[in-house]
Amino acid sequence: MVLPKKWVIGRDLKKGDSVVISEREDGCLIIDPRLPKAGTTRSTTVSINSNLRWSITSKYLLGFDEIRIVSESPISNAERNELRNIIKRFVALEVTDEDDYQLVVQCLVDPSTIPVDKAMKRMNLIAMRMLNDALTALYEGNHDLAVEVQQRDEEVDRLFFLIVRELRSAIQYPSMSEKMNIAPVEALDFRLAVQYIERIADLAVDIASQTSEPLEQSLVDQIQTIVQLVQEMLTKSITNLFHFDPEKVSWVMVAEKDLIASATQLRHDLIINASSFSHSYLLVIDSLQKIGEAAKDIVDLALPQE
Numbered sequence: 001m002v003l004p005k006k007w008v009i010g011r012d013l014k015k016g017d018s019v020v021i022s023e024r025e026d027g028c029l030i031i032d033p034r035l036p037k038a039g040t041t042r043s044t045t046v047s048i049n050s051n052l053r054w055s056i057t058s059k060y061l062l063g064f065d066e067i068r069i070v071s072e073s074p075i076s077n078a079e080r081n082e083l084r085n086i087i088k089r090f091v092a093l094e095v096t097d098e099d100d101y102q103l104v105v106q107c108l109v110d111p112s113t114i115p116v117d118k119a120m121k122r123m124n125l126i127a128m129r130m131l132n133d134a135l136t137a138l139y140e141g142n143h144d145l146a147v148e149v150q151q152r153d154e155e156v157d158r159l160f161f162l163i164v165r166e167l168r169s170a171i172q173y174p175s176m177s178e179k180m181n182i183a184p185v186e187a188l189d190f191r192l193a194v195q196y197i198e199r200i201a202d203l204a205v206d207i208a209s210q211t212s213e214p215l216e217q218s219l220v221d222q223i224q225t226i227v228q229l230v231q232e233m234l235t236k237s238i239t240n241l242f243h244f245d246p247e248k249v250s251w252v253m254v255a256e257k258d259l260i261a262s263a264t265q266l267r268h269d270l271i272i273n274a275s276s277f278s279h280s281y282l283l284v285i286d287s288l289q290k291i292g293e294a295a296k297d298i299v300d301l302a303l304p305q306e
Helices: 005-010 052-061 077-087 116-140 143-172 174-180 184-208 217-242 246-272 278-301
Strands: 020-023 029-032 043-047 066-070 093-098 102-107
Touching: 043 052, 052 066, 052 077, 052 143, 077 093, 077 102, 116 143, 116 184, 116 217, 143 174, 143 184, 174 184, 184 217, 184 278, 217 246, 217 278, 246 278
Parallel strands: 043 066
Antiparallel strands: 020 029, 066 102, 093 102
């Protein structure tokens, strides 16, 4: 095969270098010159004087394996502690070397060794448990449990960043996409889905933050009717991402309409029977409805498996 000279020079390829040729589902051929570099370490450098949290996050999501944090003056203990607090947000990111003027942070995991579907299912499981515990805290007035829910949001964020890192690699590198068994179009859909799951975890935190006095059982029963509908919508939506079932799609679509009707009625009841906590309860209903909307958005991403 003869490749265009300009393309070869632009990719810094030399005689004898290997490229990967793969066929897409539509029959197009992809020529990937980056596989020979797959085993090398992708390194980048950032200044400790920059917005460190943003810099580390962006480099991690871009797939860099090594991030060197440098400083023109000796790095203080406070700056080192700040860095260690930042990298706790990311899976497998560790400080592997340091001296007075630099710290080396490395990602000690191969993205392809952690299946995206497994990580997404775990992320969803944590978000679901957060929602259940947030509601328990709300019903019982359990402030300690509410705090635990807020703390668990960090674990969801860690998985979110890991999955986004993997999906970006699948989109950017065809050879990585094949290795991870994720088509680029699937990666785009999963990227949206994982953002919705992360949003659901945030909404669970919002619900937990409304914890005050224990609720009357009559109100718990009303809220729980909506909760059961939302939970079923979430379960069917996430399952459908990996095992398409048109009946589940239809069910979620109908359930969203039922959710809107039930939430509207409960808001009306809360306003008619106003109490000092009515505003908090209205916020909880709004959060539950938003979770249901996220479930509907996730099911919209599901595609038939050919």
